[in-house]
Amino acid sequence: MPTFILSLNWTDQGIRAVKDVPKRAEAARDLAKKVGVDIKxxxxxxxxRDLVVIVEAPDGNNVTKFALALGSQGNVRTSTARAWPQSEFQKLISELP
Incomplete structure:
Protein backbone atom coordinates (compact mmCIF):
# COMPACT_ATOMS: atom_id res chain seq x y z
CA MET A 1 0.00 0.00 0.00
CA PRO A 2 1.39 3.47 -0.84
CA THR A 3 3.03 5.46 1.96
CA PHE A 4 2.53 9.19 2.50
CA ILE A 5 4.24 11.65 4.81
CA LEU A 6 2.15 14.46 6.24
CA SER A 7 4.01 17.41 7.70
CA LEU A 8 1.88 19.39 10.14
CA ASN A 9 2.21 22.78 11.75
CA TRP A 10 0.00 23.90 14.57
CA THR A 11 -2.19 26.92 13.95
CA ASP A 12 -2.57 29.55 16.66
CA GLN A 13 -5.74 27.73 17.76
CA GLY A 14 -3.94 24.38 17.81
CA ILE A 15 -0.97 25.49 19.90
CA ARG A 16 -3.15 27.36 22.41
CA ALA A 17 -4.90 24.07 23.14
CA VAL A 18 -1.76 21.90 22.96
CA LYS A 19 -2.77 20.03 26.11
CA ASP A 20 -5.68 18.60 24.11
CA VAL A 21 -3.32 16.95 21.61
CA PRO A 22 -3.77 13.40 23.01
CA LYS A 23 -7.55 13.67 22.53
CA ARG A 24 -7.12 15.24 19.09
CA ALA A 25 -4.68 12.51 18.08
CA GLU A 26 -7.19 9.82 18.96
CA ALA A 27 -9.90 11.67 17.02
CA ALA A 28 -7.50 11.94 14.06
CA ARG A 29 -6.97 8.16 14.13
CA ASP A 30 -10.74 7.64 14.03
CA LEU A 31 -11.06 10.14 11.17
CA ALA A 32 -8.28 8.41 9.24
CA LYS A 33 -10.02 5.04 9.51
CA LYS A 34 -13.26 6.56 8.20
CA VAL A 35 -11.53 7.73 5.00
CA GLY A 36 -9.41 4.62 4.47
CA VAL A 37 -6.09 5.87 5.87
CA ASP A 38 -3.93 3.88 8.26
CA ILE A 39 -1.76 6.04 10.56
CA LYS A 40 1.52 4.18 11.08
CA ARG A 49 7.43 21.29 11.13
CA ASP A 50 5.71 20.57 14.43
CA LEU A 51 4.54 17.04 13.65
CA VAL A 52 5.22 14.37 11.03
CA VAL A 53 2.66 11.66 10.39
CA ILE A 54 3.42 8.53 8.37
CA VAL A 55 0.32 6.98 6.80
CA GLU A 56 -0.62 4.29 4.32
CA ALA A 57 -3.63 4.48 2.02
CA PRO A 58 -4.85 2.88 -1.20
CA ASP A 59 -4.23 6.13 -3.09
CA GLY A 60 -3.77 9.86 -2.77
CA ASN A 61 -7.50 10.54 -2.78
CA ASN A 62 -7.90 8.96 0.65
CA VAL A 63 -4.98 10.96 2.03
CA THR A 64 -6.32 14.18 0.52
CA LYS A 65 -9.69 13.61 2.20
CA PHE A 66 -7.92 13.00 5.50
CA ALA A 67 -5.70 16.10 5.20
CA LEU A 68 -8.63 18.33 4.22
CA ALA A 69 -10.84 17.05 7.03
CA LEU A 70 -8.01 17.38 9.55
CA GLY A 71 -7.13 20.89 8.41
CA SER A 72 -10.77 21.98 8.46
CA GLN A 73 -10.81 21.48 12.24
CA GLY A 74 -8.50 24.49 12.54
CA ASN A 75 -5.72 23.01 14.70
CA VAL A 76 -3.12 22.19 12.04
CA ARG A 77 -2.04 23.02 8.52
CA THR A 78 -0.87 20.07 6.44
CA SER A 79 1.56 19.37 3.65
CA THR A 80 1.59 15.92 2.05
CA ALA A 81 4.21 13.97 0.12
CA ARG A 82 4.09 10.49 -1.42
CA ALA A 83 6.99 8.32 -0.24
CA TRP A 84 8.57 5.31 -1.94
CA PRO A 85 10.66 2.83 0.07
CA GLN A 86 14.14 2.03 -1.22
CA SER A 87 13.09 -1.24 -2.84
CA GLU A 88 10.38 0.53 -4.85
CA PHE A 89 12.46 3.50 -5.94
CA GLN A 90 15.32 1.21 -6.97
CA LYS A 91 12.84 -0.67 -9.18
CA LEU A 92 11.63 2.63 -10.67
CA ILE A 93 15.20 3.65 -11.41
CA SER A 94 15.98 0.28 -13.01
CA GLU A 95 13.05 0.79 -15.40
CA LEU A 96 14.26 4.17 -16.67
CA PRO A 97 14.88 4.29 -20.45
Missing part, protein backbone atom coordinates in the same frame (compact mmCIF):
# COMPACT_ATOMS: atom_id res chain seq x y z
CA UNK A 41 3.54 6.69 13.14
CA UNK A 42 3.21 10.18 14.60
CA UNK A 43 6.28 12.20 15.56
CA UNK A 44 6.72 15.49 17.37
CA UNK A 45 9.57 17.19 15.53
CA UNK A 46 11.89 20.15 15.84
CA UNK A 47 12.63 22.47 12.96
CA UNK A 48 10.20 23.78 10.36
Missing amino acids: EVYLTSGD
